[in-house]
Amino acid sequence: MEDFDKIEELIEIAEKNNISLAQVVINREIDLTEKSEEEVRDKMRYSLQVMRESIEKGLNEDVKSMSGLTGGDAKKVEKARKEGKSLTGDLFSRILANTLAVSELNAAMGKIVACPTAGSCGILPGSLITIAAENDFSDEEIIDALFVASGIGVVIAKQASVSGAAGGCQAECGSASSMTAAAITYLMGGSNEEVAAAAAIALKNLLGLVCDPVAGLVEVPCIKRNAAGSSNAVTAAEMALAGVKSVIPADEVIVAMKKVGDALPDSLKETSLAGLAATPTACKIKEDLLQNSL
Amino acid sequence: MNNLSAFDIIGPVMIGPSSSHTAGACRIGNLAKEIVDNKLKDVKIYFHGSFKETYRGHGTDKAIIGGLLGLKTDDSRIKNSFKLAEKEGFSFEFFPVDLDDVHPNTMKLEITDQEDIKTPIVASSIGGGNIIVTELNGTEVKLKGEYYTLITFHNDQPGLIAKISEILQIYNLNIAEMEVLRKEKGRQATAIINLDQKVEKNILQLLRDIPGIQSLKLVKPLV
Structure with a gap:
């Protein structure tokens, strides 16, 4: 099996065999699972379908989380966009609305694709599918881009972590944003180096982000951090596609993320003991929720 | 990983x-x-x-x-x-x-x-x-729900585990992992046997018929 532990190796395999980055990830999956290329692509096609449904549901249904803390923000952004009140342009508003839609649906016990986690599930579909629709890409092209995102995620999971409990939010929303930046850059025809630069820039920008969920729930600040993750992914992709390079190579950024995660105190890694979770308002919310539940 | x-x-x-x-x-x-x-x-x-x-x-x-x-x-x-x-x-x-x-x-x-x-x-x-x-x-x-798992509750006595593995061997069922636990010597014991393959009903019956087996379950892996 031609496996890769680093983004550098992923690119090397592609260039040595004169195949795309997506094909390297697909070939690895075929070897790993002993399935056909068609079966592997079909599985990703199903993920794409669920992602699209999650955007639709999040935008159109009455979405309210179990705790009652969140829901309905995607609709607000979408409404403002439709009324022509977008500050930064129609496409960007749609990316934000679609990202919020998926994240809010997740908090409301809707069906989503974890990518890489449930807490960060809005970033990849919210950005990639929206940009693909704007540019009329085919499903097969989007599926290729999803495999590229997945390949970046595999490297991050191998070298660092994609779990908030292990590495903080930089490992969840940071990884999702990095995967998404790479996928967008790939979809838009960026070179292998540009894909790696996009992944590096996106992850660098969210380095150090802590995981401090209010009352321990995947809601505050997670949902809005998904929106930030999308905006960061688009920022990184836009720069990479323009030829902006990352001074620190992607693989070194990933190792830095791991080390920052290790250095973060446990109180800022999903335990809800510090950060936003320890604010007076958060403590009151937690108390109220506990009284209502047990 | x-x-x-x-x-x-x-x-x-x-x-x-x-x-x-x-x-x-x-x-x-x-x-x-x-x-x-x-x-x-x-x-x-x-x-x-x-x-x-x-x-x-x-x-x-x-x-x-x-x-x-x-x-x-x-x-x-x-x-x-x-x-x-x-x-x-x-x-x-x-x-x-x-x-x-x-x-x-x-x-x-x-x-x-x-x-x-x-x-x-x-x-x-x-x-x-x-x-x-x-x-x-x-x-x-x-x-963990990763394998076909046999769970036995049996008398803690010599040779019982050997009989189980003998039957598994005859039917070419491979043991991936196995653990035998007991609270007290000579009393009730439990074996957790993780297998790579499914166990058919007739084989389960053969295992249940081993003297000293009180009960035996097969748990399918989670998807």
């Missing part, structure tokens, strides 16, 4: 909001249902640690009931599992508990099936939707 699939990163498809608190809870229910292997009548669920503090906000309560009803982690009906349970005449109740030195995401289930047989289970959700049953019928076990 070298066998990490592309679909471990983009996936699983699941009902939110949390792989550990929602998908994991559902899978604990799935495995408990497999272990009991009979229609359920009642369950008492004791939430410990993070489950206790956040179960309602994460839908852990709905997910465990959905799992016990056989709903998979991506089934949208999980959200309405309480009503489904009601329809099936299956009652349930939740309690807070402080178990001792266990994983923060741990729950204890006291399941009663239609024949009034009680099965106590302790299980933890250990990340990314992965789970482990750590206690079954008061015996310490390690069940």
Whole structure:
């Protein structure tokens, strides 16, 4: 099996065999699972379908989380966009609305694709599918881009972590944003180096982000951090596609993320003991929720 | 982590909001249902640690009931599992508990099936939707739902394990992992035997017929 532990190796395999980055990830999956290329692509096609449904549901249904803390923000952004009140342009508003839609649906016990986690599930579909629709890409092209995102995620999971409990939010929303930046850059025809630069820039920008969920729930600040993750992914992709390079190579950024995660105190890694979770308002919310539940 | 699939990163498809608190809870229910292997009548669920503090906000309560009803982690009906349970005449109740030195995401289930047989289970959700049953019928076990697993309750006597493995060998069933546990020498013991292959009914009967076997179950792997 031609496996890769680093983004550098992923690119090397592609260039040595004169195949795309997506094909390297697909070939690895075929070897790993002993399935056909068609079966592997079909599985990703199903993920794409669920992602699209999650955007639709999040935008159109009455979405309210179990705790009652969140829901309905995607609709607000979408409404403002439709009324022509977008500050930064129609496409960007749609990316934000679609990202919020998926994240809010997740908090409301809707069906989503974890990518890489449930807490960060809005970033990849919210950005990639929206940009693909704007540019009329085919499903097969989007599926290729999803495999590229997945390949970046595999490297991050191998070298660092994609779990908030292990590495903080930089490992969840940071990884999702990095995967998404790479996928967008790939979809838009960026070179292998540009894909790696996009992944590096996106992850660098969210380095150090802590995981401090209010009352321990995947809601505050997670949902809005998904929106930030999308905006960061688009920022990184836009720069990479323009030829902006990352001074620190992607693989070194990933190792830095791991080390920052290790250095973060446990109180800022999903335990809800510090950060936003320890604010007076958060403590009151937690108390109220506990009284209502047990 | 070298066998990490592309679909471990983009996936699983699941009902939110949390792989550990929602998908994991559902899978604990799935495995408990497999272990009991009979229609359920009642369950008492004791939430410990993070489950206790956040179960309602994460839908852990709905997910465990959905799992016990056989709903998979991506089934949208999980959200309405309480009503489904009601329809099936299956009652349930939740309690807070402080178990001792266990994983923060741990729950204890006291399941009663239609024949009034009680099965106590302790299980933890250990990340990314992965789970482990750590206690079954008061015996310490390690069940992750990754294999076809034989669970025996047998008399602690010489040669019994050899007889089990002899039958498995005849039918070319490979033991991937095995653990034998007992509370006290010469009394009741439990064997947890993880197999790479499915065990057919006739072979199960041969195993049950071994003198000294009190009971034997086959638990299918979780999907």
